[in-house]
Amino acid sequence: MTPVDIPVETRMADARSGASSRATTSAASGKSVPAMELRAVKRSFSEGENELQILNDVNFAIHPGEMVALVAPSGTGKSTLLHIAGLLEHPDEGEVLIGGVNCADLGDDARTRIRRSDVGFVYQFHHLLPEFTALENVMVPQMINGLGRKDAAARAQQLLDYMRMGNRSSHRPSELSGGEQQRVAVARAVANAPRLLLLDEPTGNLDPTTANYVFDALQALVRASGVATLFATHNMELAGRMDRCITLSGGKVLPVEL
Numbered sequence: 001m002t003p004v005d006i007p008v009e010t011r012m013a014d015a016r017s018g019a020s021s022r023a024t025t026s027a028a029s030g031k032s033v034p035a036m037e038l039r040a041v042k043r044s045f046s047e048g049e050n051e052l053q054i055l056n057d058v059n060f061a062i063h064p065g066e067m068v069a070l071v072a073p074s075g076t077g078k079s080t081l082l083h084i085a086g087l088l089e090h091p092d093e094g095e096v097l098i099g100g101v102n103c104a105d106l107g108d109d110a111r112t113r114i115r116r117s118d119v120g121f122v123y124q125f126h127h128l129l130p131e132f133t134a135l136e137n138v139m140v141p142q143m144i145n146g147l148g149r150k151d152a153a154a155r156a157q158q159l160l161d162y163m164r165m166g167n168r169s170s171h172r173p174s175e176l177s178g179g180e181q182q183r184v185a186v187a188r189a190v191a192n193a194p195r196l197l198l199l200d201e202p203t204g205n206l207d208p209t210t211a212n213y214v215f216d217a218l219q220a221l222v223r224a225s226g227v228a229t230l231f232a233t234h235n236m237e238l239a240g241r242m243d244r245c246i247t248l249s250g251g252k253v254l255p256v257e258l
């Protein structure tokens with residue numbers, strides 16, 4: 001059974017019982033396999049004649065079911081880190097492992113396949129398809145991954161229910177508030193039951209009450225599904241509600257005590 005075929009209820013029951021359709025522990029060591037791991041990752045950009053070393057030997061792993069906050073000043077490399085972790089960009093040096101698979105030597109097609117099935121993204125702006133309803137927006141990635149229309153619609157409705165948007169499934173994005181649009185965007189990002197959910201300031205455009213409401217729904221979904229979540233935010237209150245917090249300083253990932 002492929003991950004996309006698993007009804008959300010089943011995956012949620014699996015997550016609660018510690019079982020999974022995918023390997024989450026190493027057969028050899030019995031240890032939990034990180035959902036995503038960065039090993040000795042470096043990335044620099046040139047600025048005129050200068051070289052900006054944005055990531056400088058980043059080593060970091062995130063495990064299934066963990067919610068990690070990434071809090072760092074603007075321009076320190078949060079988006080760059082998320083893009084590399086989600087296989088949207090290549091590091092200059094180092095390795096990215098998704099579910100124990102080393103993606104460093106994979107070709108573009110294999111990286112795209114892993115990104116589509118194992119990684120979900122949510123951005124500050126929702127990027128929902130304006131001509132489609134909320135339900136259809138959550139169906140699209142599943143159908144691209146080969147799921148039939150009926151099954152995709154059933155799973156989309158379940159995910160919208162989890163995000164407390166079940167009663168708005170027939171609405172188009174323009175008919176929804178910013179917080180509602182972001183809740184649909186989260187449902188879409190987890191539509192293919194990814195191992196890893198990457199969020200780049202998804203509540204940055206929302207007022208604090210709405211941000212908390214979106215976060216509550218997201219947290220319930222993360223807890224139920226066991227997806228590993230890396231959440232870049234400037235909102236310290238939300239960061240304090242996650243399992244741990246990291247920052248970027250001098251190109252390195254460091255833990256932060258909140």
Ligand SMILES: Nc1ncnc2c1ncn2[C@@H]1O[C@H](COP(=O)(O)OP(=O)(O)OP(=O)(O)O)[C@@H](O)[C@H]1O
Nearest residue numbers: 045046052054072073074075076077078079080081
């Ligand atoms: N493609 C690129 N070419 C050149 N410089 C880049 C590129 N992408 C990012 N940078 C630079 O790298 C640095 C880190 O950018 P990044 O977007 O990762 O920071 P950030 O921490 O996410 O910032 P913010 O909180 O403002 O979104 C910035 O100085 C940015 O200008």
